[in-house]
């Protein structure tokens with residue numbers, strides 16, 4: 299696939315960052331002990347800065363990027379001076395004094411702009427993924443095809459996992475032209491092809507109780523038919539799966555005949571010669587789990603399937619009400635104890651929790667670099683609470699300004715990054731309150747309920763500006779700037795973190 303600006307994407311990827319991340323202990327929670335991060339800044343610069351320390355460390359990336367609705371702000375990357383763009387952006391006007399605007403459909407490069415924004419970010423994000431890592435991207439029909447094509451290019455078609463359809467808005471979008479859209483997608487790719495069943499999750503207790511109705515000394519089990527129920531398989535094409543069992547009057551099963559036993563073959567009632575689901579050697583190894591039962595006067599063979607460790611494969615259509623966008627709004631509003639939309643349409647934390655259950659455990663690292671209101675952190679903290687895990691999160695969010703007339707601004711939250719950090723503070727407080735008395739929050743065993751805030755800024759070290767003409771006065775001024783090459787106002791901690799970030803690969 300080609301589009302205007304694709305070549306610049308590679309330059310953008312390769313241009314090193316001249317930025318740093320400045321620690322903000324005063325906006326953090328448990329700064330000294332936590333490993334969770336909330337980074338305020340443009341995610342392109344931040345992904346570059348994370349390359350060294352987090353290369354191959356992230357188990358799951360979830361992102362919910364702008365869907366390119368025609369009303370979204372699409373960050374204007376400029377590969378030669380992307381940090382400069384950010385500094386201008388945080389002043390909210392560009393170098394020519396123009397306001398940063400939205401990507402409208404009338405723009406001739408509407409789709410290209412979105413692709414140019416996504417390509418370098420997804421490319422750099424892939425480097426951070428662990429070998430078993432997975433990325434989930436929420437998207438709707440507008441950029442679904444563009445996203446799939448981009449991801450096929452970056453991750454490889456063989457790493458496509460699935461495209462889940464999520465029923466998110468049962469009423470449908472009334473403003474649509476032809477059909478009232480009531481779903482969106484979560485597209486998933488892995489860093490490398492994963493084994494079958496990788497995303498299966500443990501069966502729910504209720505499902506176990508309903509399905510595994512029998513019990514022996516090993517626990518709850520159910521009987522599964524041993525004969526292959528698909529008629530396209532049989533003795534004619536699966537010779538190794540066609541052999542007899544022998545069952546005595548008591549129902550004891552053997553692979554060897556004796557005088558009183560009955561021979562049982564995987565034949566169908568109409569005489570079709572079918573086959574078993576396992577070969578003779580495997581049947582011999584597991585003979586204690588093979589059961590014979592009389593059905594209509596004939597022996598039928600089954601195998602015991604135990605509930606312990608039983609998993610289920612998720613289906614590709616997510617219909618659960620907990621995934622509705624309104625549930626996301628409710629979860630957010632409850633934290634802020636408001637009906638006002640401080641943040642519009644956050645994702646449902648239950649959706650993210652269920653995605654996390656498919657591919658992360660214990661202390662895996664989760665990254666969301668379009669964090670919005672911080673749903674990914676909310677879900678991480680909640681899922682850890684449910685399974686006593688210790689997953690960590692890294693969130694990145696642009697300090698996109700909130701409209702001065704908005705509920706967020708009135709609540710003292712000036713940017714979306716402020717909303718994000720405040721939400722996570724509230725989640726932590728809620729969970730700690732709920733666990734008061736249950737968990738020893740001062741013990742070394744306590745879950746990591748904190749986060750460090752970092753903010754994107756120019757490097758602590760001034761850089762030699764090669765563009766400045768080497769005239770006498772300007773050269774002298776440049777030299778004087780480098781007498782001490784630490785930028786004014788920077789602290790020892792600022793410098794320490796920059797050195798750790800840029801030099802160390804843990």
Ligand SMILES: C[S@@+](CC[C@H](N)C(=O)[O-])C[C@H]1O[C@@H](n2cnc3c(N)ncnc32)[C@H](O)[C@@H]1O
Pocket residue numbers: 339340341342361362363364371373643644645646667668669670671672673674694695696698714
């Ligand atoms: C659709 S929202 C994400 C919502 C989030 N999933 C939630 O549940 O709250 C996308 C977010 O990405 C942010 N964003 C857009 N461009 C960005 C960039 N270049 N760097 C960091 N964040 C960016 C926007 O400010 C917006 O809040």
